[in-house]
Amino acid sequence: MAQVDSGISLRENNQSYWQLALILSSGFGLVSTMVGAQISTEYGAGVAVTSVVLGNLILWFIGLGIMSMTSERVHTIQNIKENLGVVSTIVAAVVIVAAFLVWYALQIKYPADALTLLVDKYAHNYDNLSLKVGMALGVVCALVGMGGIKFLKWVNICSFPVLFVCIVYFLYKSDRVVSFEGSWGFSFSGMLLVILTWFPGTVNLATFFRHSRSKANSCLSLTIMSILHALFQLCFVFIGITNPIQLILNDSGNIVHVLIVLCFVLLMFFCVNLLNIYWASVGWEMFTRDKHGAKGYAVIGLLGTMIYVFFASSSPIAFMESIGTVCIANLGAVLIVSYILKTIVQHRPRYIDKLSNSLCWFLGCFTAIGSLWLDSKNVPNAALVGICTSLIAFCMIMFIEEMTWSIKNLPRR
Secondary structure, eight states, rough: OOOOOOOOOTTTBBOOOOHHHHHHHSSHHHHTTTHHHHHHHHHHHHHHHHHHHHHHHHHHHHHHHHHOOOOBOOOOOHHHHHHHHHHHHHHHHHHHHHHHHHHHHHHHHHHHHHHHHHHHHOOOOOHHHHHHHHHHHHHHHHHHHHTHHHHHHHHHHHHHHHHHHHHHHHHOOOOOOOTTTTTTOOOHHHHHHHHHHHHHHHHHHHHTTBBBBBBHHHHHHHHHHHHHHHHHHHHHHHHHSHHHHHHHHTOOTTHHHHHHHHHHHHHHHHHHHHHHHHHHHHHHHGGGGGGOOOHHHHHHHHHHHHHHHHTSSSSSHHHHHHHHHHHHHHHHHHHHHHHHHHHHHHHOOOOOHHHHHHHHHHHHHHHHHHHHOOOOTTTTHHHHHHHHHHHHHHHHHHHHHHHHHHHHTTTOO
16 A cells, blocks of 8 residues: 555554454444344344345445555545545535444443343332433543544454354353244345445445555455454344343343343443544544544544433434435445446546536435435335435436547547
């Protein structure tokens, strides 16, 4: 990778494939990890396996495309600016910051609910305990996040073996009987659900791969990350848990089990939310002079905590989460298609590249949000509608451009 002014030190640019893979795998998140069990419950174990494998394979290809676009050490916002222009970059920065703040707030809910359930079960019932616990967790995570990529690196790397042991323990303790007989098949909805759980993270991979020692390290870390993500999701197909609260409810008074569940839920929370802070920070830099500063990371974490305190239990926040997911997914599709078009169309300059890319993204976002407005629970369908709209817009623009170019360049007699 070429060295550019990325605002990060030489030491931070020297991360190995194994370090990057563990950082991103530990921050997978509870919702993403348990999606395999959700698909298994709805479609069967066989369909869940095929959905997880194919979904993560497609995410690997998307990640490879994002990585190929960034030959230099640039983060996501810089990549968007190069392909969509300044105006779209500002809009994208707002979307990315808002989306990751919402995800930060929603991730607080799981450990807060788990701790509240334990207190209610073994001690006294306190008023608004879940809110207080969640607020404390959010503030602590914001303070830890002030350490930036260094703290994120060591927290996630050290947490990975513990998380892995916890999942092995849950597999051992699970009494679920998984039958694959008659359940093998393919579900487009299931595969799309797997893709959407990590699509926003995949679109933002450039933010982390700029820290890699080389492009080979980035590619190998992407491969290892994809394998580990698929492995985690497949494990929960056999564990059969779709909500961390179920782990608490199955404790049977075993204090060791309770401690393992708490360790798993809390570590997952810190790993994923430190990632959320760092991902949101690249968009935050658009609106502040505090580049890569501890104060900026703390502010992001505290804003996410405020969203949890005031809005996490309301329905609009769930709708905002869906909007963030479909808009960032659509952004990723537009970035990859624009890169492919640059590779294919080399016989002429494309003067309106950024304008056409921005138009396709805005059209996709508009139709995706419209689809969510009609059916707010069908996020995979809304994302698909938005991406298809962008692809159709790309095809129409290319058709007009190619026709115009051909007419202008006909040989004259």
